[in-house]
Amino acid sequence: MFFKFNSNKMFFYFILFFSTLISISSNSWLGCWIGLEINLLSFIPLISNSKNLLSSEAALKYFLIQSIASINFLFTILLKLILMKNFEMNSIFSILINSSMLMKMGSTPFHFWFPNIIEGLSWFNCFIFMTWQKISPMILLSYYLNNNFILLISLFNVIIGTLGSFNQTSLRKIMTFSSINNLGWILMSLMISNNLWLFYFFSYSFFLSITCFMFNMFNMFFINQLFIMNMNYLIKFSLFINFLSLSGLPPFLGFFPKWIVINFLIYNNFFMICFFFIMMSLIMMFIYIRIMYSSIMMNYLKNKWFKFFIKNNQLLLINFFNLISISGMILSTFFFF
Numbered sequence: 001m002f003f004k005f006n007s008n009k010m011f012f013y014f015i016l017f018f019s020t021l022i023s024i025s026s027n028s029w030l031g032c033w034i035g036l037e038i039n040l041l042s043f044i045p046l047i048s049n050s051k052n053l054l055s056s057e058a059a060l061k062y063f064l065i066q067s068i069a070s071i072n073f074l075f076t077i078l079l080k081l082i083l084m085k086n087f088e089m090n091s092i093f094s095i096l097i098n099s100s101m102l103m104k105m106g107s108t109p110f111h112f113w114f115p116n117i118i119e120g121l122s123w124f125n126c127f128i129f130m131t132w133q134k135i136s137p138m139i140l141l142s143y144y145l146n147n148n149f150i151l152l153i154s155l156f157n158v159i160i161g162t163l164g165s166f167n168q169t170s171l172r173k174i175m176t177f178s179s180i181n182n183l184g185w186i187l188m189s190l191m192i193s194n195n196l197w198l199f200y201f202f203s204y205s206f207f208l209s210i211t212c213f214m215f216n217m218f219n220m221f222f223i224n225q226l227f228i229m230n231m232n233y234l235i236k237f238s239l240f241i242n243f244l245s246l247s248g249l250p251p252f253l254g255f256f257p258k259w260i261v262i263n264f265l266i267y268n269n270f271f272m273i274c275f276f277f278i279m280m281s282l283i284m285m286f287i288y289i290r291i292m293y294s295s296i297m298m299n300y301l302k303n304k305w306f307k308f309f310i311k312n313n314q315l316l317l318i319n320f321f322n323l324i325s326i327s328g329m330i331l332s333t334f335f336f337f
Contacts, residue, residue, distance in 0.1 A: 008045070015042035016132070023136040029077040032140050033070065036104070039136060040066045047125050058120030065113045066104060073100035094146035098153075101137040106176075107183050108156040115164070118176045123216035126172060130179040131205040134186075138197070142190055150187055155273055157184030162280040165287045169223050171215060174287070175208070178246065181284055185261055185277070192264050200257040207246045207254055210321045214239060217314065226295035233296075238318050240292040245325040247285035253328025 019042055023035025040063070048059035076096040099110070106114035118126055141150075161181025168174050182204050190197040214235070220226065226236075245254035258281065265274035 012042045012046050016046070016128070020132065020136045024139045029080075032136075033074055033077065036070060036073070036136060036140075039133070040070070043128075043133065046128075047121055052120065054120035056120075058117045061113055061117050065117075069100045069103035069110075072103070073097065076100065091146060094144050095149050097144050098141060098146050098149055101141040102153060104137040105134050105183065106180065107153060107187070108160045108180065109153075111160065111180055114180065115173045115176045118172045119170065121172070123212045126175065127209055127212040130175070130208060131201075134183070134201075138186070138190060138201070141187075142194060142197070145191065147191060150191055151273070154184040154187035154191075155276060157181065157187065158277055158280045159184075162283045162287075165284065171221055171223060171225075174223075174291070175211065178284065179208075181280065184280075185258060188261050188265070188277070189257065192261065196257070196260055196264075200261070203253060203257050204246075207242060207325070210242050210318075210325075211239070211246065214242070214318065223291055223294070226291065234315075235318070236292070236296055238322050240296070241322050241325050243288035243292055244285070247288050248281050249285060252325050254325070256328070 016039060019035050019038035021035075022038065023032050026032045026035060044059050044063055047055060047062065049055035076093060080093050102108075103110040118129065121129060157180055161177050161179070161184060164177040164180065165174055168177065186197065186200055186204070189200040215221070218225075218235075226239075241252070245252035248255045248258040262274060262278065265271075265277065
């Protein structure tokens with residue numbers, strides 16, 4: 001199972017879901033802050049595990065970092081209420097609010113806690129952490145954007161997300177830096193339009209869910225497990241397709257939202273930023289291909305006693321996802337043009 005059904009866990013997942021809705025549907029900054037706090041307090045019991053020291057450490061680190069970001073956010077909104085009549089300070093307020101939201105998401109330059117915490121999480125919690133937990137900070141960020149600041153931050157996200165992926169052996173850390181890289185694209189799409197942001201975010205979440213589901217299914221956490229494990233070649237091919245889609249290679253569906261962002265950057269004469277975005281995307285693709293190349297091409301020991309038993313319905317589900325990834329680009333052209 002992707003995650004075990006448990007009454008306590010289901011209760012906290014329910015609160016996690018509704019706290020995001022509270023935060024994004026609130027009509028005051030204080031209401032947004034309350035939603036973020038409930039979200040934080042509901043996610044901590046989900047990631048903490050008394051039997052695992054890494055999980056306990058991750059929960060504590062997550063609580064401390066998110067608390068600092070929340071204090072910063074609360075301080076800024078209270079300062080804004082006190083100094084409401086002084087409109088000259090609007091840019092400072094926007095940078096402070098944006099910074100606290102970026103800290104909540106694990107964006108650069110506040111990303112140092114992100115890879116450390118992810119090491120202590122299960123694949124399902126990793127998926128929630130890299131997708132759902134970004135929704136409310138993103139939407140709050142869109143209310144009070146400082147365009148020049150976010151433009152710079154998105155550029156740094158793309159660069160650091162790519163450079164951080166080098167020499168990583170942990171799959172969770174690679175997915176974390178991939179998330180930081182994609183956050184740069186998501187922030188750029190947020191500056192363009194809310195619809196594009198939603199489209200990019202949901203397509204990224206879809207590819208990430210397939211990757212996390214497959215890694216969870218085979219209990220894989222490190223690169224060497226990809227070629228030591230006695231895996232079906234179809235599964236390796238599925239992972240390869242998904243990684244290429246995640247990096248944004250043209251025939252796959254993952255390229256489509258990136259294509260729209262690149263188009264916008266070229267039309268608005270952001271040539272240098274566009275160049276950096278494309279180059280970093282290519283380097284990220286190289287990192288993904290390097291992982292899959294070693295797992296497919298390397299000779300590895302086949303242990304007779306070490307077998308994988310894949311259910312037919314799981315294999316069908318994986319093949320269905322692959323079909324969407326490959327044919328998604330062709331289908332999307334019918335819908336959008």
